Structures are given as C-alpha cells and as structure tokens.
Amino acid sequence: MTDDGRPLPLTGRSLPPTERPSSFAERPSPFTGRPSSFAERPSPFTGRPLPFTGRHTELERLRGGLRRPGCRGVVITGEGGVGKSRLAVEFADEVAARHRTVRLPVSEAASHVPLAAFAPHLTGPALPGELGRHFQELRQLLAVPAGRPRTLLLVDGIHHLDDSSLTLLSALATDAATAPAPGFFLVATLPQGADWPEALRALWHQDAVEHLRVGPLDRAATARLLADTLGAPVTAPAVRALWEAGRGNALWTREILRAAVREGTLRPVDDVWCLTGPLDDALLDAPAEGRFRGIPEDRRTLLRLLALCGPLGLADALARVTPEALAALEEEHLVVVTEDDRRSRVQLAHPWHALLLRRGTPRLLARALLLEQAGRLREHGARRHGDALSLARWELDATGTADPELLVRAAGHALDDGDVDTMCRLARAALARGPHVVAGLLLGEGLGQRGEFTESIPVLERAFDEARSPGEVESAAAALSQHHLYGLGDAPAALGILDRAADRIGARPVLTACRATLLSAVGRNDEAADVLALAEGADPKPGDGGDAWTQADVLLLQAHLRVRLAAGRVDEAVRTGRHAYAVQSGLADRWTAYYPARSLYLVAAALLESGRLDEAERTALEGQEATRDAVPALTVWFAWVRGRIALERGLVTDALAHFREARALARHCGQPFAEQRALAGLVLAAAQTGRIAPEAEALAPAPAPARASGAVAGDAPGPAAAVAGGASMPARPPGADVPTPVPPPYSPLCQVDTLRAHGWVRLLRGADGPARELMLGAARAALARGEATVATALLHDVLRWGSRGSRAGAGAVAAELTAATALVQGSLAELRGAHAAATAPADGPDPEALEAVAERMGALGLHLYAAEAFGEAAGAWRRRGRTAGAARAAARSLALRGRCQEAATPALAGAAAAVPLSARERDIALMAARGRTSREIAEAYVLSVRTVENHLGRIYRKLGVSGRADLADVLLA
DSSP: OOSSOOOOOOOSOOOOOOOOOOOGGGSOBTTTBOOOOGGGSOOSOSSOOOOOOSOHHHHHHHHHHHHOTTOOEEEEEESTTSSHHHHHHHHHHHHTTTSOEEEEOOOTTGGGSTTTTTGGGOSSOOOGGGHHHHHHHHHHHHOOOTTSOOEEEEEETGGGOOHHHHHHHHHHHHHHHHSSSOOEEEEEEEETTOOOOHHHHHHHHTTSEEEEEOOOOOHHHHHHHHHHHHTSOBOHHHHHHHHHHHTTOHHHHHHHHHHHHHHTSEEEETTEEEEOSOGGGGOOOOTTGGGGTTOOHHHHHHHHHHHHHOSEEHHHHHTTSOHHHHHHHHHTTSEEEEEETTEEEEEESOHHHHHHHHHHSOHHHHHHHHHHHHHHHHHTTOOSTTHHHHHHHHHHHHHSOOOHHHHHHHHHHHHHTTOHHHHHHHHHHHHHTSOOHHHHHHHHHHHHHTTOHHHHHHHHHHHHHHOOSHHHHHHHHHHHHHIIIIIHOOHHHHHHHHHHHHHHHOSOHHHHHHHHHHHHHTTOHHHHHHHHHHTTOSOOOOOTTOOOOOHHHHHHHHHHHHHHHHHTOHHHHHHHHHHHHHHHHTOSOOTTTOOTTHHHHHHHHHHHHTTOHHHHHHHHHHHHHHHOTTSHHHHHHHHHHHHHHHHHHTOHHHHHHHHHHHHHHHHHTTOHHHHHHHHHHHHHHHHTTTOOOGGGGGSOOOOOOOOTTOOOTTSOOOHHHHHHTTOOOOOOOTTOOOOOOOOOTTSGGGSHHHHHHHHHHHHHTTOHHHHHHHHHHHHHHHHHTTOHHHHHHHHHHHHHTOOOSOHHHHHHHHHHHHHHHTTSOSHHHHHHHHHHHHHOOTTOOOHHHHHHHHHHHHHTTOHHHHHHHHHHHHHHHHHTTOHHHHHHHHHHHHHHHTTSTTOOOHHHHTHHHHOOOOHHHHHHHHHHHTTOOHHHHHHHHTOOHHHHHHHHHHHHHHHTOOSHHHHHHHHOO
C-alpha cells in the first residue's frame, strides 16, 4: 500500500452499528421537511485520488530547491500515509512542462530483483556486473545541454532500491554533484526513521541535498480536503472528529472517511455533511490487522486491555508486562506513554488499534479483563476524578448492569466531559434498576440534546413527579420547561411548568432564573428584568458565611447575561457571562446548570454587539473546542454566532457557510428553535448579496397588517403602546411611516435575525414600504419590551437602506436610532449612533461626518458598514457638486467592498457609478497604488511609459489626489 492518497478497496465485514440517537432522516423538520437523501447522492469515491491540498509550504520548498543551482535534490521523509508520495508526484507533474522527468518504478516486491528500478531506462538487460556500462548510459539519459532546465529524477521509496540500484544511484548523485553542468535534480521519498543512503547523507552534509519533513495535515487543511472530496461543506464537529481520528494522516483520513460515508455515519443534511453517530463505530476494517500477529500473548493481552478500558496507569501496565516488553510496544508504535497530571499513562497509539483489538477479543475474555481491571481500581480506592466513570463503564460493559448510585455518579462525570451519549447510556442503565430522579434528569437532558423530545419530556415529567426535595423539584422543572420551549416551541407550557413547581416549593432561585431566561428568550425582556429585580436583581454571590457557588447561582448569572445582552448592557453581559463560565467550570455537580460552554456563545454574541469582533471570534472558537461534537445541540449555537460575526464583518460568503452549518446541525439533532434562527441568518446573509435565498420560503410567517384597534391580549405592543409603555421614542412627523405591530412574543419572529431576514426579503422583492413598516414596528415594539440591542440592529438596517420620500421621514429614522443607541453599550452602538447623526441634517447627509464614521467602522473590522458609509458619502458629495470628493469616497467604498466577498447592498449600488474611471484607468490606478512603477505598468499593458504617466495624471485629477501615496490611501483602504 502506498501513501499517495489513492483509493484502495476495503474488505471484511463491518460491525453492526451500536445504539445511537435516531437518524436525522427519521426526524423531519417542522419548518422545512426532510433533509437531503443520502441514497440520492453519488458516492464521493469513484476511483480518483483525493484532492491535493494543504501542502503549499512543502511545494514551495521543492520549487525553491529546484531553482537553487547548488541544490542537487530533496529527500522527503514522513510517517507512512502522511502524503510523501503524493507530494512528490504532484511536484513532478507540476514541473513536467519545463523539466524532463524520469521516474524509477520502485516497490517492495521489485526490491528483490537487481536493478529492477533502472531496467526500463536501459537499452540492454540490467546486469549487476555491468554497473559501469549502466552508469554511462544513465548518465547520458539524465544529462541536459547547458542552459536547459535540469532533468527531474523521481524515486518514490528509495529505501526499496536493491543494493545494485542503490550503488548506481549513489554514483550518479555523486557525479552530478561534482559535474560542472547542472545535472539532474533528485526527488526521493523515505519513511520516517529509515536509514539514508550514505551518498545522500554525504550530500546533505554538503548542503547539496535538502531534507523536507512532511507532517500531518492541520485541521484547516483537513477541512478543505474533506469539503473538496465530498463536494460540500463539512460541519466543524465532523471535521474535528475526522481530523482527530485520522491524526492528520492523509491515508488514514481517506480510509476513515470512506468507511464513515459507507456506514452512513457521515451524511449530508441540506448539502452539509454531518456526523450521525460516534465515529468509532464506522472506523474501517483497517489494513493494520497484521500488526498484531506474532505479538507475544502477554503483550497482546495488555493491548486488549487498553482497547477495552482506555488509558491505564503505568503501574497497571507494568503489572502485566515487563518494562522491556512495554518499551518494545512503544518502539513498534503500538502504545504511547504520556504524562497526565503528573501521572504516567499508557494508551494505544491509534483509535484503529482499539477498534480492531475489541473486535478480535472473545466475549468471555473481554468480560474477565474488564472485571479484573475494575477490581484493581476498587482495591486502590477509586478516588481519582473519573474513576467512577471508568468503573461504571467497565462493569456495565462486562455484565450489563452496575450499582445505580455508581451509574448516576458516572453519568455526572460523563456530563462533565460533555459526552452526551455515554451520559444517556449510564443514566438509562440506572433507571432500569428503579426510579431515580437525578438519573431521569440526566437522561432527559441527554435525549433533549439529541433532539429526542418525544422521549425526553416524558422522562423529565416522571422525574418531576417523583422529585421530593426542593432541589430535585426545581432541577426537574428547569429542564422540563426548557424542553417545552426549545423542543416544542411551547412557551406557555414552559412557564406553566415553573408555576407548578412554585406551587410545590415556593419561590426558589433556580425557578426565578429559569423564568427570567425563558421570558427573555421569547422577547419579553422587560418582564424578565422585573423577575430578576424582584429577586433582588444583583448578581448572586456566595453567602457571608463563605458558602460555595451553586448551580442556582450559575443559572441566575446566565439569566442576567441574557437580560443584559437584550437590554443593551452588552459590556456588563460580557463580564457576567465570563463570570458564569468560570463559576460553572468549577462546580462539582452540574445536573441543573449542565454545560459551562453554554455561556460562551452568549458572551461571543455580547462581544459582537459591543463591537469587539476579534474577541467574539476567539470566544466562539473557544466554545466550539470546549463543547466538541458530544453535545449536539450546543454546537449549533457556536456555528450560528460565528455566522453573525462574519456577517457583521461583511464576510457574507463565510456567514452563509456558518449559517448553513448551523442549520444542518440543528436539523440533524432535532432542534427546531435553533434551526429557525440559523435559517433566518442564512436568508439574511444571502439578502446582503442581493439575492433571495430559496430557503426564505421556510421562514416563519410574516406578521399580519396592523389592526385599527391595536394589539389584542397576547400580542406584542404596537407602536402606540410602545411609547405609552415608557420607551424613549421621538415623535414621528406627519407623513412618516406607520409601522405594523409584530406578532406575539412567543413567535420565532420576535428573534431579531428572523425579523431582519423578512425585512430584507421584502426590500429585495420591491416592497420597500412594507419592509420599512415591519422593521420600524418591530424596533419600536422591541424597545417597549426592553430589547434595545434588537431595536438598534433593526433601525440601523433601515438607515442602511437609505432615505425614501421626504427628508423628514429619513430624519425620524435617524432620530429613533440615535435614541436607541444611547441605551446600548459598546463601540458598535456608538458607531451606529454616529452614522445616524451623520445622515440626520435637514439639508442632507454630512459627507465629512459619514467619512469619519466609515473610517472608524473600518478600524473595527466592520468593512461592509464602512463601505456603505463611504458610498453614502460619495452620494452626498455628488449632490453638493463636489465631484472629486465623490470620486474619492466612492473609490474607498469599492476598495472596502473588495474585502466583503459577494456583498451587494443598496448603499453600495451607487458607489461604482461615482468613480469616474474607465476600466483601463482603474486597473492602472490599482497597480500604481500597489507600488508598481510606471515602467512595470507599461510592460504589463504594452503601453509606453509616457502613456501610463498621462493616464495617471488624469486619474489624479478625477480622484482629487496629488500622487501615488494618496492613491494608495484611496484605493487600498
């Protein structure tokens, strides 16, 4: 088997799949029907090599060696399967147009035949006794006339050359290194750790041969490889799982990928590939089974124990084999020894090994090994963190049952690790032994994470009914209410659960926190704030007696985080969220508050609203790493918030990819609430490329027209009610748009991204008036409900659309936005307010103020907003008859637009027309701005230098600049 990434046939039977969550194909979405059918898609493996990617640096090293006259070759080394052969072949193919290429056919089988590699290039029979004649013949074959490019000699697997071939090659290499003519350029591959031929080692010491080490692909390169192979994006959890399983090894990744697709463990959902179960169950019948043949029985038993039990302490390993035997296993790359918290641990070198060993271990032997290791752990007291989880898993695997209290404690440890599937398995086993409230809570939570709400809600209902202590009641009520809202979209039922709990145990901090969280989530942030205020409002703190932080404290912190984020207190929300994450990470029990990373996506959203985009991105990535793929529903929100961050940056194509990933993940794990948010983000991002996404038809319905009688019971307040409710709203002048009220707060339309998506879709369909009515009415209703952050986003979109009709109407929007941004902390709100102020003057927008705002937006990384503001400034300069100013501003707008991928918004539409440059002038201007000399530009366009200088003079006059430096400032912003 070679390591060039070419498909190989798989043989053998796969194991039956283990118990998994029901497939996404069995759970049609309540919004959009069924996901992509796997059976309808062609296999991505059709005998072609995998795409070649992730080796740009290595290719550049090879190119550099070929260009360097003193370099006679490059030796490529790396572990098997990493892609040495593929790299060498791709390089040879790349340079074949200019360099004659000679490839030696090398293989392990041919290594036993003298001179087999050179035989195809010799005119007569290859005879070891004729090396002198063969040398002269090959020397002539590889020689090139002076001034011509060198011949490339490719030897893929130089360690397989027989002794005669190696002697001949060494002589040729030594001769070429001393000859005055360029000679040939050798590209050879060699396994990591293999001995170098002496001649090559000598040339390396003389710096005539370079050594290129090829390592595993990093995660980003693996993501590109997977997407290129499958022809569609792959979710971040799937990329991480495949990268970790394959260790960045191209061959291993290919085989694991083939098996995952074949077994259905990796499937497309809405053209995004998602994992549908544990990847271990889909690992192939690997071509490594022979590695375990011939291993002494004591060593094989240790390997089987590691496969069954996972990493073991060094002492446990040495209880079974001698130090010499363990060292031999390590040297053979079958085990690795690591240091974990000052404790040496032994584990298998690769997940494949564990799978193969488990498959090959007889059932009774596996049972005996598991119980024996469990007994050893009990003898040592089982006091370390994670020991309960190990014991429960081993005993459950061996006997099918275990002590219920042990199982529950172990399920709690699985929760700490974010391993939802293991948590469900252990909790279900505990419940099989009889009722147990905490086991029910853990199982219900895990089922909800997997989208199995039809099972999770009855489980949680039983736990709620069986709960006796106040702590059990409030924990069950917290989980059950969240499942009713996020799983079924039933806010009244969710709040009703909290009422039932309060009737049983009275007002409790957990119930208060959950009520505030649910109210804020459904758009009733003012009520949520009142609930927290009645509970003393301030962030919770341990008692004066030195009490430790509790799960109730965490839930209260998270409720404050949500309320502050919606209310515009975004900087406070960031601090609160980070505090909640730190506190929860240190809790011993989490079966009410569950996952610490849940705070991080909200922290990322708050950082975004604060204008701290880089911090927001880092926090979202931190959350993705902390969550991993074992907490399915939570992974959705990190993809979603990364989409929002990309959209604010103006990276609309990236935003579309993130939102598509979030939607696919939400559909796969049965999370309709999250799916609608991701769908809205997708439609909103597409709209900012000037397109209406087909998915827009699946958005929650748009609101009905306003009724003359105003809002009815249960509806969100209309604009009049918003003002009466105390929100600070400027009076609207006569003739201003009268907005429609939004639907009830329980509707998904109350989420800002859904409202914005509907507004942009209406605008693109030509319904300018209804689009503005929707957005303005929603903004005013949001302010009345205490959601200043939502209101500023909605109002800023309307401002970005430009004025319609009278200046009074445009000024009213600007005034409303200015008033709303005064309620919101952070740089983003400040810039939105400044943008509003720059457009507010009665005689029209102030172009200088718009340019100043645009500069500040660009500095924050808000490139789309900056491009739009420069475009508005160009229009304002043009209306004032300032052609040069308009041209400069428009050029800045176009330059920033170049950073915004496919963005095409109304504010950008006029920028291109405002740049009075022809296509040729624009090309020349860009080359000059990038530092190219007039002579270089002239050569590129086959012009005279004088013609180029004349073009530049006209460009300077049109743009109102004095020279190249100013040109760079205008065009390369």
